[in-house]
Amino acid sequence: MISSDGIRGYNDMILLCLLLEKPSYGYEISREIKLRTAERYIMKETTLYSAFTRLEKSGYISSFYGSETNGRRRTYYQITEKGKVFYQEKCEEWHATKEIVDKFMKNGEESLWKPS
Amino acid sequence: METILNYIENLFLSYPNTPNVRKAKEELLALMEDKYHELKSEGKSENEAIGIVISEFGSMDEIAFALDSDKSLHAKPPLSGHSQETIRLNLKQAQEYLDTRISFGIKIAFGVALCVLSPTPAILTESLYDGGFLTASLSELLGAVPLFLMVALAVGIFITNGIAMGKYEDYEKKQILLDAAAQKKLTGEYESWQTAYGRRIAAGVILCIVSLIPILFTDWLLKDTSYAWLEDTTALFLFLCVAIAVFLFITSGMRQSAYETLLGKGKAAQKPFHSKKDRRISLVASIYWPIITALYLGWSFFSMNWGMTWVVWPIAGILFGGICSAISIVSSEKAL
Numbered sequence: 001m002i003s004s005d006g007i008r009g010y011n012d013m014i015l016l017c018l019l020l021e022k023p024s025y026g027y028e029i030s031r032e033i034k035l036r037t038a039e040r041y042i043m044k045e046t047t048l049y050s051a052f053t054r055l056e057k058s059g060y061i062s063s064f065y066g067s068e069t070n071g072r073r074r075t076y077y078q079i080t081e082k083g084k085v086f087y088q089e090k091c092e093e094w095h096a097t098k099e100i101v102d103k104f105m106k107n108g109e110e111s112l113w114k115p116s
Numbered sequence: 117m118e119t120i121l122n123y124i125e126n127l128f129l130s131y132p133n134t135p136n137v138r139k140a141k142e143e144l145l146a147l148m149e150d151k152y153h154e155l156k157s158e159g160k161s162e163n164e165a166i167g168i169v170i171s172e173f174g175s176m177d178e179i180a181f182a183l184d185s186d187k188s189l190h191a192k193p194p195l196s197g198h199s200q201e202t203i204r205l206n207l208k209q210a211q212e213y214l215d216t217r218i219s220f221g222i223k224i225a226f227g228v229a230l231c232v233l234s235p236t237p238a239i240l241t242e243s244l245y246d247g248g249f250l251t252a253s254l255s256e257l258l259g260a261v262p263l264f265l266m267v268a269l270a271v272g273i274f275i276t277n278g279i280a281m282g283k284y285e286d287y288e289k290k291q292i293l294l295d296a297a298a299q300k301k302l303t304g305e306y307e308s309w310q311t312a313y314g315r316r317i318a319a320g321v322i323l324c325i326v327s328l329i330p331i332l333f334t335d336w337l338l339k340d341t342s343y344a345w346l347e348d349t350t351a352l353f354l355f356l357c358v359a360i361a362v363f364l365f366i367t368s369g370m371r372q373s374a375y376e377t378l379l380g381k382g383k384a385a386q387k388p389f390h391s392k393k394d395r396r397i398s399l400v401a402s403i404y405w406p407i408i409t410a411l412y413l414g415w416s417f418f419s420m421n422w423g424m425t426w427v428v429w430p431i432a433g434i435l436f437g438g439i440c441s442a443i444s445i446v447s448s449e450k451a452l
Binding site: 025026027030031042045046047048049050053054072074075 | 143144146151176178
């Protein structure tokens with residue numbers, strides 16, 4: 001399991017990425033994240049709900065009521081045009097960031113400081 | 117399942133029943149229920165499933181901003197219980213209020229239906245007199261006594277029930293906070309009731325229209341016939357239809373407004389002070405119907421045109437429906 005603090009800044013991107021594929025509802029998204037990360041990242045319910053609310057407030061996603069299942073109407077979310085643009089920008093930003101940060105992250109033995 | 121509901125309910129105890137909070141509650145509950153069902157279908161035991169769902173729920177701090185627009189309202193500490201503006205109800209209390217309001221509606225509707233039907237014995241006895249089965253004075257007596265009894269019974273119902281509803285005055289003045297179980301159950305009930313409500317109002321309107329058909333029919337087509345019993349039968353039919361229609365309007369209207377009060381929906385949401393509406397309606401009914409009765413008797417004895425004067429009743433019945441609506445509107449305007 002990954003610490004939720006470390007990944008916090010990227011929750012929005014995870015949701016936007018999944019909504020880019022198709023409109024979906026809360027639990028389906030949560031299950032998809034768990035599945036794709038092989039249970040290494042499980043998004044908490046409150047995290048999920050706060051991300052949905054924030055994204056909707058910013059106009060990156062919009063919600064609508066789905067058809068009734070089990071006597072309840074599910075809230076579905078879909079990505080907006082503004083959301084797609086935002087996602088694109090953020091992806092580019094991430095790759096740039098990653099490239100830079102990678103230069104300073106060593107893994108395994110490499111990270112041990114060796115005098116040259 | 118109950119455990120999850122209670123868990124959410126406790127977490128939200130200190131938050132007011134505002135749209136944002138309700139939405140958060142509903143969405144979180146839906147997320148948890150979906151997860152719970154999936155875990156169960158994977159073969160987890162009830163306890164295991166609940167344990168996982170609750171451990172993965174997260175922290176309320178995270179969604180605080182989503183409820184933030186309501187901050188000013190939840191300045192009170194958790195479990196403070198009764199504030200001046202809110203009443204907290206659990207499922208049992210909410211159900212009790214709903215049941216009382218429904219049975220109140222039925223009683224008032226029954227009283228009004230009695231008033232509408234009160235001249236029918238007179239029509240019957242007159243018909244028997246026309247047929248030569250009764251003497252004139254006996255037929256008048258047998259018609260008048262039930263009329264008075266029915267109106268008296270109805271007035272009694274209006275007054276006693278108006279007083280009985282007094283203890284729920286608070287419910288309509290203050291904001292009602294339902295717990296999660298009550299909110300969920302009543303929202304479901306309310307939604308399925310909407311269809312029935314629409315159907316009943318439509319049925320009432322259709323009945324009002326249908327009630328006139330036989331009278332028009334006999335008047336037009338059977339102008340020359342001397343079948344007095346036929347006219348009496350059409351009059352009885354009209355009274356019966358109007359009585360049923362009025363019964364439908366009042367019972368479904370009362371039930372609808374009870375749901376609206378509990379769930380803070382519709383008109384009730386905008387007029388937290390429509391408080392004394394029910395009692396006003398009883399009060400008006402207890403004055404209105406005796407006046408109508410007096411009017412009916414006065415006009416009838418003065419003109420001795422008993423075959424005509426009964427039109428007072430269906431008109432009065434429909435007018436009463438109008439007065440009820442007017443009272444609702446006036447009470448809500450005063451509140452604003």
